Every structure is written in structure tokens, then in C-alpha cells.
Amino acid sequence: MLSVREISITYGENPVPAVADFSLEMKQGEIVSIVGESGSGKTSLVRAILGCLPGGGHVSQGEILFEGRALSGLGPEEWRNLRGTEISMIFQDSGAMLNPVRRIGSQYVEYIRTHERVSRKEAWEKGKEMLEQMRLPAGEHIMRSYPFQLSGGQRQRVGIAMAMTFQPKLLLADEPTSALDVTTQAQIVRQMLKLRDEYHTGIIVVTHNLGVAAYMADRIVVMKEGRIVDAGTRDQILNHPSSHYTKNLLDSVPAMGGYRFV
């Protein structure tokens, strides 16, 4: 479904690429976790896949194929047809993605009607239904709320509901649970795993939380300074990491009832 071939991403005139020689093959319904510390280029990578690198960033080498089609040559119209329907994204804080002075409902209806020719009423019903599927009770109430009236967990569910409206083949999640409390994090992780089971969505999760990455993923890619240092199935990475860096990273994660400092 998705094939990333030896891409490099550079920002502006900076000769050092943020991501270098990155390759990834992904099948439908697969979950891949990309882990790495800050500055390892993981966010640049998912943004490149969605064609929305921030100012000055561009793919300087290699290509990204989605269902056999190169994404680099797409025009604005073609991107519009792809984003939000075939490929969608969940951000760290979905609240920042929403317009603070408009109610959820009006934004949701606008989003649906951008991609599909339906009436306002139909779009409203569809939005409400998606919210309820994402375990937001009282979808009607959420639709009539402003983003600031919702909790972080609720906003993140709204973000996931919007991203899943058109049952995309590929979902990109950039630190989807990092801003949430542990109990809410567990709820959202469970929700995302259900997406794969129900809709067969392929998911790329970018996170610095190795526990979440390991729990969700079929495969894990470890990045450091823009390069892949380790890649393999969850079992390979956790139990037989090939690089010293991965080993060190795994050892640094505190565990319940594990190593004690005092």
C-alpha cells in the first residue's frame, strides 16, 4: 500500500538532511511504530508522507508511493482528493487543529462537505454517528460544543473521529497520546487498535513512548538523527535489538516493579 523508497528530507539551505535514506514498506492493515528521541526526524517523515512539510522542508531524494502512485508529482487538486479520504492524520493535540471560535459541528460538517457531496443535515448526522462510534457519548452535545469545552481526551477522540470519517487506507498518528493522562491514553490506544480490526486501516504511529509503540505495533522502526538504526518485528526489536542505541533506549524505560534507583 505504502512504499517509501530511500527518501531524504532537507530544510532550506541546511546541507544536513533531517531524514536520510529512509525506506519503509507497508501493507494494508499493518501497524508500524516509529520511535526515536526528539530531533530524530520522525515527525518530518510522516509530514513528508502527507505532503505537508513545514516551510522550507522538501523531499530532496527518493520517492514515496501510495498504492503504486508517486506522491511527489501530485498537484494541489489531487492532494485534496487524497488527504482526509485516503490518507489522514491525527496530531498530538487535536484541539490545536480545530478552530477555537467555531463549534465542532460546523467544522465537522464543512470537512465532510469538502470531500463528499451531501446535504448539511446528512453531514451532521454522519459526524454525530462517527463521534458516537469513537465512544463519545452524546454526539449531538459534542457537535454543539466549542473545542475548549471538551477535555483533552475528548478532543483527541474528535480528532480521531474526523480522521476516520472516510475510512482512510492509511492513518498517520503523530504522538497521538503524548498530551493525555495514562488512563485516557489507554482508552485512545484501544480505540486506535479497533480501527485496524474494524476498517483494516494501516497505521503509522510516531511516538517517543516505547511502551505504547510496542503495544500497538506489528513492526517497529527506531530512528536516530534522521536515520534508521533498527527495524524489525516487535519481538526482534524488544528481545534481540541489533544496535547498541536501541538496547540503551529500551533499558532507559522505567518499568513497574523493575529497577529501582533508591
Next chain:
Amino acid sequence: MSETRELILEAKHVTKRYPASGDRMLTACQDVSLKFYKGKTLGIVGESGCGKSTFMRMVVSLEQPDEGEILFHGRDISRLKGRELRQHRQKIQMVFQDPAEAFSPKMKVMDIICEPLLNFKRIRKSEKEAVARKYLEMVELPGDFALRYPHSMSGGQRQRVGIARALVLEPELIVYDEATSALDVSVQKTIVELLVKLQKEKDIAYGFICHDMALVQSLSHQVAVMYLGSIMEVLPGEKVASGCRHPYTKAMIDAVFDLRMDFDKPIKSIESEAPSPLDLPAGCPFQNRCPRCMEICRREKPALRQIEEDHQIACHLYGQQGEQR
């Protein structure tokens, strides 16, 4: 164990409320009683909005409690004012979550580290650089960093400077408010190792606020679990993983993603979210999310009581002697 410990600070029945819109009150801390011992770490865990930061801000005298008292070596410090308060501040210091925000970007590292000392006229200006170098080496940074600015340092290095600044006045208690949460895990580990080393050398008491249960239990002598402004359970760090009793503590542990967990087992977590601290329910604060809620929980708020040595719990499931009902 308890007879060898020296009590430094004790919070007794501390309550803090803030006025909210529409004549309502937001209860951030309700009847919180906790103790800090010399050379020991008290960790506080809880979800956002549970009042853990508010409590610690009262401990460092940034806020005043509405009810209750905070005793530092037996003296109530919650009502101190003016000169007395200023002198007292030397004894308790704080390290913040984001050191980039906690420093003035226009100050050199040596000015940042030595400002508390100059404020209290403990050193002369000419001694600044030498003192800064000494403390930088204490937090395992090169002494030359004294001449740098905070922006030219990494997050982990900046946090070390934050620790150095807290250390210079030789306080008896340091409060860390999510001091490692913004750091990468490998950096977090090195910072925690440094904190533990410094604590052993100097016998300082620590208060450590964090939302990461696994981290808190790994570095704390005692862990207090907070929920909606109330203490739910207080227990030794090494007992958290296997010996916790409160349904909320258990729920939090179930929601931890661990590298050694069974990945095929579905992750458990309580559904729903914490109610707003604006309208606290009568009875137990955890009642509407608790899997074992009973009739009494809706009527009566359980008091925090001792069930074993160093183990306190506020739950109706356990009787006076800690036996399960």
C-alpha cells in the same frame, strides 16, 4: 525504619480552593496530609488537575492554603510574610518542568546559578564564576558552561542547570514539578541517576511530582496517589507494583504501557473521565469510575487511615486494620 527518619516538613489537613466563574469554588486540594523526611523522596502521582502541583506550590510557599497548616520543623510556614518568608525561602527550592521557560534567556548560566546566592548576599560578585563552575561540576556539566546562555544548551543540560540553581542555597527540601517529563527517556534516566546521587551525598528531602507511575515508583521512598484533590493511597515505592490496594491506584497501574507487559492481553483501563473539580461528588471522589463502588461510597468520604506500617489508604473497601470488607 520509621524511628530513624527525621521529619522535615509536614502538611496537615491542607485545603485550597480557588474562586471560579458563577460564584462557584474549585477545590484543588482537599484535606491533604503528607510528610517529608530528611534524605527521602516523596513522589506524588495523579492525572492532570488532581491538585498535585497546587499542593507542592503550597509547600514551597508560592500559594497559601485556605485551611490547615504546613509545619517546617514544627513551625507553621503557611502564614509567613515579608522578611521572614524571604529568609525561609532559602530552605525549600523548586525545579520546574521546562527549564527553557524558567530561565531568563538574557542571563548567562553563571548568573542564573548564582542569582539566589547574590540575592541573599552569601557571595560577592567576584566569586560568581568560581561558584558556578563548582556547582556545574556537581551536576556533571563542564565548568565552561558558566559562560553560556540557556538557548545554546540541550534540554537535559538546561535541566541540570535548573538543578544546580536549586542546590546553591543548600536547601533541606527540593520540589521537582514534572522535572523530567519533557526529556527523552535516555536523558531522563541520567537526570534521575544524578538526583539520586545528590540526595545521597547531601541528605536532601525531595518532593517529586510526576504523572508517570513507573518512573515515580522507581525513585520514591514513599508514593502518594492523588485524585481530584484528595489523597487516595500512600505507600512505599517498592510496594506500588505488587502491594497497592486502592482501586484507583490499581487502575492507574493497569493503564501503564510497559515493555515487559503481555502484548496479547487487552489493555485495561477505566472508561470515562474524571469529573470536574468544580462539582466534587459527596462521598468518595472516585465513586463514579470505581469498579467496586458500594452504597456507602456515595454517602461518606472515606478517611485516609493507616492499614500497615507506611501504608495509608482512603477507601471503604478496607476496614480499620486494613482487612478487606
